[in-house]
Amino acid sequence: MMMLRYEFDAVLFDLDGTLIDSTAAVRRAWRRWAEEEGVDPALLDGTAGKPAKEIVAMLLPPERHEEGLAHYSHIATHDLEGVVVLPGAREATEAVGEHKAIVTSCSRDVTAARTAAARLPVAEVLVTADDVDKGKPSPTPYLLGASRLGLAPERCLAVEDTPSGLASGRAAGCTTLGLGEPGSLDADLVVPDLSHVRFSVVGDKVALTVGG
Structure with a gap:
């Protein structure tokens, strides 16, 4: 070459x-977040590389954005296996x-x-x-x-x-x-x-x- x-x-x-x-940890975090927020996990397709705040804003109503982002951050900072x-x-x-x-x-x-x-x-x-x-x-x-x-x-x-x-x-x-x-x-x-x-x-x- x-x-x-x-x-x-x-x-x-x-x-x-x-x-x-962090692929496995990211997938686990978003899957858990979606399940706990009542969001269809299929809606996460195509979001790779986008900031969490944009994904949350896309999937939750405005009044839930701040709480939803804090929820994801908590999951993502604690699930670090692998x-x-x-x-x-x-x-x-x-x-x-x-x-x-x-x-x-x-x-x-x-x-x-x-x-x-x-x-x-x-x-x-x-x-x-x-x-x-x-x-x-x-x-x-x-x-x-x-x-x-x-x-x-x-x-x-x-x-x-x-x-x-x-x-x-x-x-x-x-x-x-x-x-x-x-x-x-x-x-x-x-x-x-x-x-x-x-x-x-x-x-x-x-x-x-x-x-x-």
């Missing part, structure tokens, strides 16, 4: 499905050092709980659903992540595993790296997981190497 090398000012990582495997770091994630985040941010659709509380369960240090620069009015696929989360680093989004790499997350990064102007099966995601580059790429810091830039 030909080796490809790219340079960026920073890397903006999604969390769930990108750095940590939450682990994904292949290559720890190495990638350590390799880029301070040249990174985590941009997640989770709330700050859920982010803290899941990263602690996976024993993954939280990045100094963190954008959560609590920080934005519009979540993914809106460009707002990635624009804010780049802004908090003091960088232009066009010089950043957004790393994601869902169509809505990649759409968010792309709309913000970032180069996109999708994690999944080839042909399954619309991204500038697609690899199975972060163990298939290498990051290094060269001067004030982050170098991404693929293949080789």
Whole structure:
């Protein structure tokens, strides 16, 4: 395989499905939430990557939004069985050092709980659903992540595993790296997981190497 090398000012990582495997915990949390709120679980189809507050707003009447979101947050911060770091994630985040941010659709509380369960240090620069009015696929989360680093989004790499997350990064102007099966995601580059790429810091830039 030909080796490809790219340079960026920073890397903006999604969390769930990108750095940590929380798939089973997320599914359990939403299934339990739906059952306890009297919501048809089938209505959760297609919501992957969207902030909890948007999902709750879509499925509950306005007068129940605040209570419903607090209910989900309680479930999600307590059901952490099976939450682990994904292949290559720890190495990638350590390799880029301070040249990174985590941009997640989770709330700050859920982010803290899941990263602690996976024993993954939280990045100094963190954008959560609590920080934005519009979540993914809106460009707002990635624009804010780049802004908090003091960088232009066009010089950043957004790393994601869902169509809505990649759409968010792309709309913000970032180069996109999708994690999944080839042909399954619309991204500038697609690899199975972060163990298939290498990051290094060269001067004030982050170098991404693929293949080789």
